[in-house]
Amino acid sequence: MSIAKLFCRVTLLLLCSLAVILTLLLGGNRDKAAAQSTSDVAAQNATPQNQSKRPAKRTSDMPGAVSGATYVGSDTCKNCHDEIYSKHFEGTPHFALLKGGEHGCEDCHGPGSAHVEGGGDKAKIVRFSQLSPEQASRRCLQCHESSLENMNFMRSVHLKNGVGCLGCHSPHHSTQPDHLLKTQQTQLCYGCHATQKAEFDRPYRHRVDVGLISCSDCHNPHGSFVGRQLRTAAGQFPVCTNCHTETMGPFVFEHVPVKQEGCTSCHTPHGSTNPRLLRVSQVNLLCLQCHSPTASGNVPQIPSFHTQNAKYQACTMCHTQIHGSNFDEFFFR
Numbered sequence: 001m002s003i004a005k006l007f008c009r010v011t012l013l014l015l016c017s018l019a020v021i022l023t024l025l026l027g028g029n030r031d032k033a034a035a036q037s038t039s040d041v042a043a044q045n046a047t048p049q050n051q052s053k054r055p056a057k058r059t060s061d062m063p064g065a066v067s068g069a070t071y072v073g074s075d076t077c078k079n080c081h082d083e084i085y086s087k088h089f090e091g092t093p094h095f096a097l098l099k100g101g102e103h104g105c106e107d108c109h110g111p112g113s114a115h116v117e118g119g120g121d122k123a124k125i126v127r128f129s130q131l132s133p134e135q136a137s138r139r140c141l142q143c144h145e146s147s148l149e150n151m152n153f154m155r156s157v158h159l160k161n162g163v164g165c166l167g168c169h170s171p172h173h174s175t176q177p178d179h180l181l182k183t184q185q186t187q188l189c190y191g192c193h194a195t196q197k198a199e200f201d202r203p204y205r206h207r208v209d210v211g212l213i214s215c216s217d218c219h220n221p222h223g224s225f226v227g228r229q230l231r232t233a234a235g236q237f238p239v240c241t242n243c244h245t246e247t248m249g250p251f252v253f254e255h256v257p258v259k260q261e262g263c264t265s266c267h268t269p270h271g272s273t274n275p276r277l278l279r280v281s282q283v284n285l286l287c288l289q290c291h292s293p294t295a296s297g298n299v300p301q302i303p304s305f306h307t308q309n310a311k312y313q314a315c316t317m318c319h320t321q322i323h324g325s326n327f328d329e330f331f332f333r
């Protein structure tokens with residue numbers, strides 16, 4: 001073997017191992033990044049731009065799969081299901097599934113050869129109506145679980161109560177411009193949450209009815225890391241501070257319950273018969289729940305000059321900066 005040839009081989013070998021090491025390193029990093037984002041609690045508020053859609057995993061071993069079937073391509077489906085194709089698929093976001101190495105219709109319905117050979121045998125194609133909410137959701141999650149919005153779905157209160165993706169979304173028959181929802185969001189949620197509908201009918205409320213704010217601004221219907229499927233603001237602050245930033249501080253003089261008990265110790269989140277969404281009809285009664293001799297804990301009591309005169313009943317007339325102040329320990333300004 002000539003020296004030149006030997007040199008070539010050694011270089012090739014070196015290059016190869018370098019490539020292997022690089023792939024390992026990059027792959028490892030990617031996994032690490034994924035793990036990190038999973039553990040990042042605040043990450044659920046990240047923007048959709050951060051979400052990556054992965055190509056379909058193997059669907060052949062999922063429930064409902066037809067054994068032995070192979071992919072035939074969406075054009076074949078179109079031959080017999082032209083209406084679904086052109087009216088309920090082509091214009092939807094899932095039309096993107098015809099790009100790259102994806103399988104279009106068969107990404108969701110599984111490989112279709114047996115169905116086609118059977119002249120459209122219903123038993124030989126995945127029909128979502130025959131799957132449990134969990135089974136159906138798993139199919140969707142092949143691609144959507146990697147999104148920060150969806151990664152908690154399998155342990156969400158919704159799925160645990162039998163509400164899968166198709167309880168809210170319809171890939172073919174959505175009437176909405178966004179997110180393939182079955183109906184307009186507020187109406188969709190009200191459909192199952194009558195108690196909350198009544199709360200939002202109260203005189204003081206967050207105006208979800210006119211779309212000033214949506215249920216999904218505060219809740220992640222796909223599940224979250226905290227109770228009541230609530231979203232959180234950056235730094236684990238309550239979701240409320242995403243919009244009401246001025247209540248968040250930090251203040252030189254904090255009003256302890258704002259951070260400790262949270263906003264809902266004084267406010268109802270949905271709607272109230274009291275102004276400012278307060279839990280109690282009169283401000284003084286709210287304050288005296290804690291600032292009175294009968295209340296437990298080491299909360300300072302109202303000074304004795306606070307008689308029960310009308311003058312002293314409107315507590316927040318004087319203690320105006322009720323969420324905290326940078327100037328005054330008694331929250332006057």
Ligand code: HEC
Nearest residue numbers: 072076077079080105106109112116119120122125126127
């Ligand atoms: C040779 C024509 C033909 C082709 C090609 C074909 N289908 Fe069908 N498909 C049918 C017929 C006919 C039915 C209705 C069977 C019935 O109602 O009894 C059907 C039913 C279905 C159903 C069940 C509908 C329901 O009522 O729940 C699905 C899902 C489906 N097809 C998907 C596909 C997909 C995906 C492809 C492409 C892989 C495909 N079909 C290709 C003829 C075809």
Ligand code: HEC
Nearest residue numbers: 074077081084085089094104105108128166170171172173
């Ligand atoms: C994103 C997943 C997904 C893709 C992609 C998809 N389907 Fe469906 N398909 C469903 C679901 C879910 C249902 C159940 C009905 C519903 O919720 O809209 C369904 C229902 C159907 C039905 C039953 C009739 C009906 O109108 O509900 C047929 C037929 C069908 N799909 C054919 C197709 C064909 C053909 C394609 C490709 C052109 C396709 N599907 C692509 C998820 C999908």
Ligand code: HEC
Nearest residue numbers: 048137140144147149153158163164165167168179216221
């Ligand atoms: C309880 C109702 C509900 C259920 C169940 C549900 N969704 Fe959603 N989904 C919504 C609503 C509402 C939005 C719009 C959210 C918004 O406006 O921010 C949405 C948005 C989305 C989006 C777009 C946001 C994004 O991630 O970029 C995707 C994708 C999605 N859902 C997929 C799914 C999948 C997959 C499932 C099942 C694993 C599912 N959804 C289950 C209500 C639901």
Ligand code: HEC
Nearest residue numbers: 053056093094096107108139140142143165169178179180
């Ligand atoms: C093979 C991968 C794949 C499967 C399986 C899949 N999707 Fe999708 N989905 C996509 C892609 C790709 C898009 C388009 C993404 C985009 O536009 O950013 C999309 C878009 C969506 C959107 C709209 C997102 C938005 O921002 O408006 C919703 C909602 C959705 N899918 C729900 C579902 C549901 C429900 C199922 C199960 C019936 C499902 N998907 C199955 C890949 C998939």
Ligand code: HEC
Nearest residue numbers: 186189190193196206208213214215218219228264269270
């Ligand atoms: C301004 C933020 C916000 C909006 C908007 C909002 N919620 Fe809530 N929701 C909350 C908070 C905070 C809680 C927890 C209340 C508690 O723990 O006392 C909650 C609790 C709930 C609960 C659980 C109630 C219980 O007692 O277990 C449901 C169900 C609910 N919300 C549904 C909805 C629906 C449906 C909508 C839209 C029509 C909606 N929410 C809009 C903040 C909000």
Ligand code: HEC
Nearest residue numbers: 157158161163167168188189192215216219221227228229
């Ligand atoms: C198909 C019916 C259905 C739809 C649609 C639906 N939900 Fe629910 N939701 C349920 C069920 C069932 C539960 C569990 C029992 C309960 O708490 O009421 C639940 C629970 C919840 C909870 C309480 C979680 C907890 O920890 O107690 C919240 C918050 C919630 N849903 C918000 C929403 C929002 C926001 C929407 C609209 C985007 C929505 N839901 C749409 C059926 C539904």
Ligand code: HEC
Nearest residue numbers: 206207212213217218239240242243263264267269276277
């Ligand atoms: C997505 C933004 C958003 C979030 C999140 C939000 N709010 Fe609001 N809030 C608003 C808007 C907008 C208004 C004004 C409503 C109006 O004018 O009808 C409002 C009004 C209020 C009011 C009444 C103010 C007044 O002057 O009467 C209170 C109290 C309040 N919110 C508390 C909360 C609490 C507590 C939370 C958390 C559970 C919360 N908000 C979460 C947007 C938000």
Ligand code: HEC
Nearest residue numbers: 240241244247248257258262263265266267276283316322
């Ligand atoms: C100790 C009780 C208490 C807590 C805890 C509390 N608030 Fe308030 N909040 C009030 C009172 C009382 C008012 C009415 C002030 C007035 O009458 O002017 C108010 C008013 C508001 C208003 C109306 C605008 C304003 O500043 O006057 C908003 C918005 C608000 N609160 C949001 C929040 C948010 C968000 C949180 C949690 C970070 C929170 N509140 C925690 C008692 C509280």
Ligand code: HEC
Nearest residue numbers: 256257261265286287289290299300315319322329330331
């Ligand atoms: C959920 C219980 C709770 C409610 C309701 C509450 N407070 Fe407080 N408040 C506290 C606690 C705890 C402290 C802090 C005590 C400390 O600093 O050690 C405090 C501190 C104060 C202080 C400062 C006292 C000092 O010596 O630093 C004032 C003033 C005050 N609250 C007024 C009010 C007013 C006015 C209301 C009604 C709008 C109210 N509080 C509602 C628990 C509450």
Ligand code: HEC
Nearest residue numbers: 284287288291300301302303311312313314315317318330
């Ligand atoms: C007319 C104005 C005014 C009104 C109304 C008012 N306060 Fe005060 N508050 C004061 C003053 C002045 C102080 C004493 C500040 C000082 O000691 O320098 C004070 C002090 C306090 C303290 C701190 C006591 C301590 O020893 O740390 C609390 C708690 C308190 N008020 C609660 C309330 C509550 C609850 C209400 C409603 C029932 C209320 N205040 C109504 C003016 C007012």
